[in-house]
Amino acid sequence: MGLAEEQVCGRRCVWCAASLNNGTAIDLGAREVDTRGGGARWFPRACRPCAHKHFGDAHQAHRDNCTQCSTTLPWCTTGQRLFAAAMKADPKARR
Known part of the structure; x- marks a missing residue:
């Protein structure tokens, strides 16, 4: 579709x-x-709820498969950007 x-x-x-x-x-x-x-x-x-969900899901999937993100901090650049995008889209966050 x-x-x-x-x-x-x-x-x-x-x-x-x-x-x-x-x-x-x-x-x-x-x-x-x-x-x-x-x-x-x-x-x-x-919309914020969908962006937050999809960026959060993408961040978790990335962490599950990224050697650096799954074992240590700081996360790699991709992991950091996905997390930041999810937090920016959080509908509960103060604006």
């Missing part, structure tokens, strides 16, 4: 399709997609 146009354009969360505005959206960065030999650019964004 593909994404709706509003999800591709960043007006809705890429995961749950919740409506977003500039104050509530977490920008996931512009993406390049090869569509049958031609490039397309899209701009995914997410």
Whole structure:
């Protein structure tokens, strides 16, 4: 199942399709997609609860498979960035 146009354009969360505005959206960065030999650019964004969950899940998966992150502190750069992204997206955090 593909994404709706509003999800591709960043007006809705890429995961749950919740409506977003500039104050509530977490920008996931512009993406390049090869569509049958031609490039397309899209701009995914997410709601805070989905971004927090998915970044947190990605951080845990990374820690489970990264030698440095699974055994010592400080975490590697990827581990640190995933953790920071999850904390930044935390819907319970004070703004």
